């Protein structure tokens with residue numbers, strides 16, 4: 001039997017509709033409009049595509065979108081000055097600095113200049129630490145989107161064996177924290193992991209965030225596993241994930257496709273975090289069902 005194709009695109013569209021409703025209520029009850037500022041340094045074509053779709057979906061949800069494009073040779077001081085202005089701007093509730101940044105810029109200094117309450121990516125040290133210690137945080141968008149898809153597919157994750165492949169600060173580590181928060185038993189694998197197929201074979205949940213086209217094969221999987229493919233790899237054959245979808249669907253219970261899986265959820269969760277940041281900035285309760 002072939003696995004369920006987890007329709008991240010449709011799930012994200014439903015999530016955005018719920019966000020738009022809550023944004024309309026916020027406007028009506030409190031005359032507040034959430035605002036998201038996106039900062040893009042340089043002209044990386046893939047980044048341009050994401051930034052454009054983020055701006056479009058922000059406006060469609062009834063929020064304000066502010067785009068700031070800096071040339072590839074912009075200095076770190078210029079970037080920090082811009083972040084300082086956005087931190088002080090009452091119309092801006094969320095700030096996203098598109099990564100990667102050009103090599104001459106210190107990424108962590110820039111990210112940590114973002115006001116913690118406006119850090120809708122959840123990438124500052126303060127928000128990473130809050131998530132890791134179980135305190136109220138802004139949760140990184142991609143892992144939050146993966147968690148929502150997993151809960152939707154499996155219900156309670158308590159006691160499930162989860163294997164996260166990849167240990168980056170923006171995907172793998174926060175994903176592991178979220179799965180622990182839902183009481184899964186979590187293994188984090190990486191490039192030094194010995195016998196990765198054997199590690200993956202014990203997992204009820206596999207989250208692949210590696211950046212290697214179609215690395216995870218169907219015969220690595222435990223029959224009935226739920227597989228979340230975070231990978232976005234541009235190959236000559238087009239956009240592919242980190243999971244070999246064709247062989248995975250023969251063994252798994254459910255698999256996310258690329259495109260149309262995690263990617264659209266990432267952007268929807270960015271909108272969710274912007275709404276959450278706006279509510280928190282105004283001492284209102286968190287929006288229902290959006291914070292993970």
Ligand SMILES: NC(=O)C1=CN([C@@H]2O[C@H](COP(=O)(O)OP(=O)(O)OC[C@H]3O[C@@H](n4cnc5c(N)ncnc54)[C@H](OP(=O)(O)O)[C@@H]3O)[C@@H](O)[C@H]2O)C=CC1
Nearest residue numbers: 142166167168171190191209210211230231232262263266
């Ligand atoms: N859909 C979405 O919204 C998003 C998608 N992405 C995509 O997700 C993927 C991962 O992104 P990101 O976390 O930023 O990537 P990083 O390059 O920061 O991290 C990759 C991780 O994979 C591990 N790894 C590399 N090779 C292997 C291997 N052969 N076996 C096991 N582990 C390996 C690395 O291990 P080590 O630490 O030892 O080097 C590292 O921990 C990329 O394809 C990226 O484009 C990213 C963000 C959002």
Ligand SMILES: Nc1nc(=O)c2c([nH]1)NC[C@@H]1CN(c3ccc(C(=O)N[C@@H](CCC(=O)O)C(=O)O)cc3)C=[N+]21
Nearest residue numbers: 050096097098099100121232259260261263264266267
């Ligand atoms: N500060 C920061 N925050 C990020 O969240 C961030 C970032 N920098 N840098 C780049 C990565 C990557 N990322 C994606 C978002 C959406 C899709 C997405 O919607 N993908 C579509 C396909 C899009 C296409 O065709 O290119 C899909 O999977 O269906 C993919 C990748 C966010 N990132």
